[in-house]
Amino acid sequence: MDSRAAADQAASRIEHGTAAFVRTNCAIFASGLATFALLYCVQPLMPVLSDTFHVGATGASLSLSLTTAFLAVSILIAGALSETWGRKPMMVGSLLLSSMLTLVSASLHHWESFLVARALMGIALSGLPAVAMAYVAEEMHPRSLGLAMGLYVAGSGLGGMAGRLLVGVITDLSDWRMALVSMGLMGLACAAILWRCLPASRHFVARPLRFKPLFQTYAGHLRSATLRWLFVISFLLMGSFVTLYNYVGYKLAAPPFSLTHTQIGLVFSVYLCGVVSSACMGSVSQRIGRPRMLPITFAVMLVGALLTCAGSVWAVVLGIALITIGFFGTHAVASAWVSAQAPVGRAQAASLYLFTYYLGSSVVGSLGGVFWTWSGWPGVVAMIVVLLLAGMAVAWRLKGQAT
Structure with missing residues (x-):
């Protein structure tokens, strides 16, 4: 491509x-908000689901773990399907189907059928995260790419908070089924915004679906030692973070705290700290380097995990806030490192990172229920501390390779 053609492409x-930038980012923000609200809205409901369906903490955690497990596997294929079906149709269809499955799940009275609906939602949701990032990278001008990505991350963070907070409030005012109905309706509204506001792709070229080159690219990424360790970090990071959020509701609902669903939902508003920290720590990592930053963010999470064992509710909230700050900071640094480490096939590298990320949520998130049953909150924290120490060890290994 000559310089004039490149300039014309950038100008388009x-x-x-511009008005197109406003419309696009309204749509991308709405998609991020709805994706994470629908995904995590069951997290504060786990104690209620335990009572309603007569399952233990480990069983209740499957309402999220199954969703993230199917999301993890499906996301490896979703990006490739969007190369054939198109970015916008894939995103709109994904959000519509996920919202409808949430509405259906609110009406189910058997635990097994509820879990099936949540598993199908994981498959449906896979058409949003990776595809949204690909759309932004293709359609945004390089000067506006950072801002657009930041707004998407902000929408995702607010969605994760809103899904937890609103569900808690609505459950107290009505019941958990109405809370899920509200989330499903919000998802449909966001799907309408996405369909109405997102401009059609101008730089997307449809390609036939070919699995062999796709998996060859995946294999090439797995041969990189740095990428392999970053994928390990994503597994440990998300596993420890989701485990804390899965079971801290049980701790806060029980004596001596005995918080209501609304109060527990308000505790989850510390998510806002994470939204801010992801940008701040990403900026700091530019100055001191990613290899030096990762051990620091893991240390912040470790201090937070230990604080949650305190007898004061404010100390527990501070601990959750520190874990959230450290998590978002680590995620921002590690995901940026993955993109920088993969000059070819970045979408596939990101998909592998998200695969291990959500696999950690699924596997470790459910394993935390075993530790809760075995030893209550101290057992859960012990497991989280081991995961964070392992993550810190991997971060130090990466630091040694970089230096």
Whole structure:
């Protein structure tokens, strides 16, 4: 491509200060918000699901773990399907189907059918995270790409908080079924915004679906030692984070705290700290380097985990806040490192990172229930501490390789 063609292509991309930029980011923000609200809305409901369906903490955790397990596997294929079906149709269809499955799950009275609906939602949701990132990278002007990505991350973070907070409030005012109905309706509204506001792709070229080159690219990434360790970090990071959020509701609902669902939902508003920290720690890592930053963010999470064992509710909240800050900071640094480490096939590298990320949520998130049953909250924290120490050890190994 000559310089004039490159300039023409850049000029045709969406840039901040235009109406197209506003519409696009409204749509991308709405998609991020709905994706994570629908995904994590069951987390504060786990004690209620235990009582309603007569399952233990480990069983209740399957309402999230199955979703993330199917999401982890499906996300490896979703990006490739969008190469054939198109970015916008894939995203809109994904959000519509996920929202409808949430509405269906609110009406189910058998635990097994509820879990099937949540598993199918994981498959449906896979058409959003990786595809949204691909759309932004293709359609945004390089000068506006960072801002657009930041707004998507902000929408995702607010969605994770809103899904937890609103569900807690609505459950107290009505019941958990109405809370899920509200989440499903919110998802449909966001799907309408996505369909109405997102401009059609101008730089997307449809390609036939070919699995052999796809998996050859995956294999090439797995041969990189640095990428392999970053994938391990994503597994340990998300596993420890989700485990804390899965079971801290049980701790806060029991004596001596005895918090209501609304109060527990308000505790989850510390998610906002994470949204801010992801940008701040990403900026700091630019100055001191990613290899030096990762051990620091893991240390912040470790201090937070230990604080949650305190007898004061404010100390527990501070601990949750520190874990959230450290998690978002680590995630921002590690995911950026993956992109920088993979000059070819970045979408596939990101998919592998997200695969291990959500696999950690699924496997470790459910394993935490075993530790809760075995030894209550101290057992859960012990497991989280082991995971974080392992993550810190991997971070130090990466630091040694970089230096």
